[in-house]
Amino acid sequence: xxxxxxxxxxxxxxxxxxxxxxxxxxxxxxxxxxxxxxxxxxxxxxxxxxxxxxxxxxxxxxxxxxx
Numbered sequence: 001x002x003x004x005x006x007x008x009x010x011x012x013x014x015x016x017x018x019x020x021x022x023x024x025x026x027x028x029x030x031x032x033x034x035x036x037x038x039x040x041x042x043x044x045x046x047x048x049x050x051x052x053x054x055x056x057x058x059x060x061x062x063x064x065x066x067x
Contacts, residue, residue: 003049003063004050005047006022029060048062
């Protein structure tokens with residue numbers, strides 16, 4: 001898994017987020033389990049760290065949020 005910084009652009013249904021990565025590409029990401037328990041809410045404009053899937057580069061998992 002590759003970790004890349006990005007920004008949340010849009011909140012989608014079913015706890016999915018549209019994230020713009022540093023290189024300008026858009027992906028769909030879900031929240032990791034530990035982050036779901038610890039962080040209150042992720043909103044558009046938040047800076048996040050995303051782990052990209054090895055198999056599908058258009059999907060990822062949000063692993064942390066910048067404070």
